[in-house]
Amino acid sequence: xxxxxxxxxxxxxxxxxxxxxxxxxxxxxxxxxxxxxxxxxxxxxxxxxxxxxxxxxxxxxxxxxxxxxxxxxxxxxxxxxxxxxxxxxxxxxxxxxxxxxxxxxxxxxxxxxxxxxxxxxxxxxxxxxxxxxxxxxxxxxxxxxxxxxxxxxxxxxxxxxxxxxxxxxxxxxxxxxxxxxxxxxxxxxxxxxxxxxxxxxxxxxxxxxxxxxxxxxxxxxxxxxxxxxxxxxxxxxxxxxxxxxxxxxxxxxxxxxxxxxxxxxxxxxxxxxxxxxxxxxxxxxxxxxxxxxxxxxxxxxxxx
Amino acid sequence: xxxxxxxxxxxxxxxxxxxxxxxxxxxxxxxxxxxxxxxxxxxxxxxxxxxxxxxxxxxxxxxxxxxxxxxxxxxxxxxxxxxxxxxxxxxxxxxxxxxxxxxxxxxxxxxxxxxxxxxxxxxxxxxxxxxxxxxxxxxxxxxxxxxxxxxxxxxxxxxxxxxxxxxxxxxxxxxxxxxxxxxxxxxxxxxxxxxxxxxxxxxxxxxxxxxxxxxxxxxxxxxxxxxxxxxxxxxxxxxxxxxxxxxxxxxxxxxxxxxxxxxxxxxxxxxxxxxxxxxxxxxxxxxxxxxxxxxxxxxxxxxx
Numbered sequence: 001x002x003x004x005x006x007x008x009x010x011x012x013x014x015x016x017x018x019x020x021x022x023x024x025x026x027x028x029x030x031x032x033x034x035x036x037x038x039x040x041x042x043x044x045x046x047x048x049x050x051x052x053x054x055x056x057x058x059x060x061x062x063x064x065x066x067x068x069x070x071x072x073x074x075x076x077x078x079x080x081x082x083x084x085x086x087x088x089x090x091x092x093x094x095x096x097x098x099x100x101x102x103x104x105x106x107x108x109x110x111x112x113x114x115x116x117x118x119x120x121x122x123x124x125x126x127x128x129x130x131x132x133x134x135x136x137x138x139x140x141x142x143x144x145x146x147x148x149x150x151x152x153x154x155x156x157x158x159x160x161x162x163x164x165x166x167x168x169x170x171x172x173x174x175x176x177x178x179x180x181x182x183x184x185x186x187x188x189x190x191x192x193x194x195x196x197x198x199x200x201x202x203x204x205x206x207x208x209x210x211x212x213x214x215x216x217x218x219x220x221x222x223x224x225x226x227x228x229x230x231x232x233x234x235x236x237x238x239x240x241x242x243x244x245x246x247x248x249x250x251x252x253x254x255x256x257x258x259x260x261x262x263x264x265x266x267x268x269x270x271x272x273x274x275x276x277x278x279x280x281x282x283x284x285x286x287x288x289x290x291x292x293x294x295x296x297x298x299x300x301x302x303x304x
Numbered sequence: 305x306x307x308x309x310x311x312x313x314x315x316x317x318x319x320x321x322x323x324x325x326x327x328x329x330x331x332x333x334x335x336x337x338x339x340x341x342x343x344x345x346x347x348x349x350x351x352x353x354x355x356x357x358x359x360x361x362x363x364x365x366x367x368x369x370x371x372x373x374x375x376x377x378x379x380x381x382x383x384x385x386x387x388x389x390x391x392x393x394x395x396x397x398x399x400x401x402x403x404x405x406x407x408x409x410x411x412x413x414x415x416x417x418x419x420x421x422x423x424x425x426x427x428x429x430x431x432x433x434x435x436x437x438x439x440x441x442x443x444x445x446x447x448x449x450x451x452x453x454x455x456x457x458x459x460x461x462x463x464x465x466x467x468x469x470x471x472x473x474x475x476x477x478x479x480x481x482x483x484x485x486x487x488x489x490x491x492x493x494x495x496x497x498x499x500x501x502x503x504x505x506x507x508x509x510x511x512x513x514x515x516x517x518x519x520x521x522x523x524x525x526x527x528x529x530x531x532x533x534x535x536x537x538x539x540x541x542x543x544x545x546x547x548x549x550x551x552x553x554x555x556x557x558x559x560x561x562x563x564x565x566x567x568x569x570x571x572x573x574x575x576x577x578x579x580x581x582x583x584x585x586x587x588x589x590x591x592x593x594x595x596x597x598x599x600x601x602x603x604x605x606x607x608x
Binding site: 013014039040042043046047063064065073080081092094098101102106107143144 | 317318319320321343344346347351367368373374376377380381384385396398399401402405406409410411447448
């Protein structure tokens with residue numbers, strides 16, 4: 001398992017008893033991330049018994065309340081739990097000011113490293129990188145500055161092809177690392193064996209793209225091309241296509257179209273408006289263009 | 305019914321699945337007030353089907369998150385619901401800045417009158433008054449600037465004593481208003497009948513005092529003296545008396561003592577620390593000094 005995504009909330013606008021605002025808990029290559037953090041997210045994390053003290057980074061898409069009003073409460077809880085591990089917050093410019101103001105007013109001193117990475121670019125950029133994972137922004141079109149996020153595993157090492165290795169007496173265990181790194185093998189006579197003849201391609205990398213909130217926007221297609229899992233917002237159905245445009249949201253049909261154009265493997269839809277009683281209508285509409293569509297739902301887990 | 309109080313949350317610190325932070329919905333003489341507004345309060349208001357669009361004023365005791373992190377979400381929801389009625393927020397200095405900053409960042413324009421009444425006084429003051437209700441602050445002792453609130457009905461009109469009136473031919477219906485207002489009656493011969501001989505005392509006024517968060521503080525006793533209903537925080541039991549002092553909270557025994565000294569009619573206790581599995585221990589401890597003690601609990605209603 002390289003990507004494990006748990007939906008904590010997937011409804012738009014105001015939180016209700018059984019409709020929680022956007023938040024997702026993501027494990028990718030043993031990195032633990034939170035994406036968006038609407039009001040009540042910390043209770044959802046507890047409800048689904050997720051190891052939320054392990055969250056290393058929180059990625060906030062935009063500063064509408066249903067995507068971040070739970071952040072200050074979660075940070076306060078980390079503080080009360082005497083967290084010591086660093087916490088990194090990625091989000092639009094302004095997020096630092098609003099969090100620090102609230103900490104100041106409550107005379108709270110944070111006992112762990114709290115780092116803000118404020119985003120302002122309108123082009124996709126690499127904002128997080130370690131030896132196993134990369135995160136890129138996906139510039140979205142909404143009423144305020146908004147980014148989706150593309151979470152990608154990094155390509156691992158090439159695999160030693162033992163069937164080929166055993167035919168070469170000269171190759172020893174101490175040479176494997178260089179082969180895994182893609183280097184050719186230099187024989188004693190000074191000639192080279194091509195790396196591809198001794199190794200196999202690394203495990204294919206997996207990726208997850210989160211896109212909320214946004215109007216229909218084909219310019220994201222090259223960024224999310226071929227990703228394994230795409231979450232795309234679908235606040236409305238086609239019957240409210242004009243309202244979707246005015247409020248800069250997407251319809252289920254449009255989400256399906258983006259998934260198709262980007263040739264993703266699977267689409268999850270969410271950010272449902274409360275005006276629609278039957279969520280299956282969203283699924284059916286998206287499936288008109290993209291068959292492998294699933295509905296988001298609080299507590300639902302998606303594994304790649 | 306003149307006072308109707310519904311507890312929305314009564315636990316301290318971090319919100320959990322079945323433990324909600326402080327908030328109370330108060331109806332007094334047909335005024336609808338909210339007291340404190342921890343994270344998730346708007347969901348609790350929906351859960352208990354309270355008419356939350358009617359809230360006229362919100363009274364925030366202090367700027368610790370478990371008492372106000374739900375406020376910005378509730379205001380945003382009012383805005384999405386196209387509220388037109390004015391909303392008045394009473395709370396410590398700083399509350400206006402933090403709410404307006406969040407509204408600015410989300411590019412939200414409020415479509416109703418939103419008025420902030422920031423408090424700084426360290427003495428009890430009358431902060432709200434209309435023809436039927438008064439609200440006074442109760443200065444509390446906590447780690448940050450904190451006020452409790454005393455909600456009092458205003459004394460109504462005196463009642464016409466019909467048994468006496470019918471014996472006086474000169475008194476007509478048009479004279480009743482002056483009698484209700486307490487004026488003496490002037491007879492045709494120029495002599496006066498004393499008001500007390502013609503009227504009865506008005507219905508006794510009811511009052512509710514909310515005191516959270518605070519350490520044991522006898523100086524509040526004169527302010528809340530004889531009130532019908534007192535909510536007093538009890539974060540700890542006597543076993544953590546020293547911790548209560550350090551963190552500027554109260555024990556159940558101390559809450560009971562304040563209720564006894566103030567000769568209130570009924571005490572409600574809440575703001576329980578999660579370290580205590582059995583809430584009845586709080587009740588028993590308070591009852592060592594004050595018998596008529598009730599435990600707060602989400603959804604519980606208290607009527608005076």
